[in-house]
Amino acid sequence: MITTVTLNAAIDKTYYIPGFGSNALYRADETLATAGGKGINVARVIHALGEEVTATGFVAGYNGMAIVDMLRQEGIQADFLSVSGESRLCLNIIDPVGGSQTELLEAGPVITPEAIEAMKAKIEELASRSSHVVFSGSMPKGCDTDLYANLIQIARSQGAIPILDTSGDALIAGIQSKPYLIKPNEHEVTKLTGGSADNEDEIVRAIQQLMQDGISNVIVSLGERGALAGSDGRLYGVSIPRVETVNAVGSGDSMVAGLVVADHRGCSPEERLKLGAACGTANALMPSAGMVKLSDVESLLRDIQVTCFS
């Protein structure tokens, strides 16, 4: 089994409103609601790839009940901790005429110290039955910056492989506990090693530095330009086919899902990167975040090139 952790689970809701602007009244007749948050997206893609997955994290209130219900309706095992407050609503208003995209993100619940202790116990229990534990996304209010570092150590102590996909201070603090795999973006990876430039030489230098610091796998997605990756001391370049992007939101989460599933299956670094890139690209073909079609993944796998260059 693979466990995915979403500390600030959400209801992702999309409104399609032609001509949307401010200071007027709009009727949202066409709406789409899904369980959201990066770790939930990862779980959805792992499930689509046919592997057993459990999604955990914090949910709150009636929105939290709705999130768990939506996951179960998708056939995804949900084992969340319920806390007081309300899980956040993340609203995406798409104007299909003007082409704009307006996002409104709520903050979500404030997590108490007691709930954090309960989460540590939950991760310990799930990790003991998991090959991998994937920690994704931002932390809700009330969590210390080093929470991911603590949870990573707990997962590792139970024999599970920890993976971290977050950003900012949570990433900086989280890498202290040496997760097995991280997926910073090109802007963040150089910041992690004190650099600032965004060119590929700098990215490669940062990847090498992070591997030397004890993080075995560093995958940096470059969007349409593919990815640069370090794995067990070697460097890889990933090139992906050109596709007609429908919605690239969730492509990073889908890539993580592909990487983890391949690792769970004992694949080589090249195969892992291929499945990761295929899932990330397949997600961009779908209108909803964190969804892939298996047939898309399979056909994309044939067109992805992975080159080892050191």
Place this chain on the structure above:
Amino acid sequence: MITTVTLNAAIDKTYYIPGFGSNALYRADETLATAGGKGINVARVIHALGEEVTATGFVAGYNGMAIVDMLRQEGIQADFLSVSGESRLCLNIIDPVGGSQTELLEAGPVITPEAIEAMKAKIEELASRSSHVVFSGSMPKGCDTDLYANLIQIARSQGAIPILDTSGDALIAGIQSKPYLIKPNEHEVTKLTGGSADNEDEIVRAIQQLMQDGISNVIVSLGERGALAGSDGRLYGVSIPRVETVNAVGSGDSMVAGLVVADHRGCSPEERLKLGAACGTANALMPSAGMVKLSDVESLLRDIQVTCFS
């Protein structure tokens, strides 16, 4: 007891977002959520005035559970029918810097014929224990335009006094069953009688026509200019003091609450109009729709003039 009916109950949520516009990402850290829908606003003000009230209508899904829960936390009796789907979210995005107000209204659930039959039975039961039944707001999808007319007849058959505060086709169809009191706005009242002009003479003519047609009480709010009303064949003008309006949303619902409570207490037409106008004005002093402070109502009552002019 007074019963209020909200066929399309809602979660009213307000975000305060400085500089809100389209095509960007915003964090809604400051949010306010209340049970909403016009009949629920009426119930809240009746409760604030100290009278026993039961709020009914349709709720759906997790949003519906949240609505009932919020009402109970306010101490308001809630006796809703739960249907499939999700109750609508009505989002109000206030930009405290730019001064704009952007509203996003979902459609809410689609009501089945079986649920409509169950609602008829529910109204019959509640009306048998109520002095008044107040029908407020728009109808959800699946309801026939003449549903209010049917429900009004059911309420009357149980000895309760029916009140209707809606608009458009639902109002046109609803007045066929002669509710005891209606509160159309100045634009709508002339439409009801086939007129079109909005001047006060036309409004008076429309009120007289509606009274002749068998609707005992016709109250037309003119906003800051007060109200014109017909009651038992007589015409009244209501003048209100000038106040610093904070949020006028829900003032009409608050006025209905005041009118109904005064009628429930056996007050004269003048006293009814005074309490209605005081509640409507008191609501405009509050940041949240359908809320009044009793002390505001009491002090406003002294400054409201009701004149009988025919």
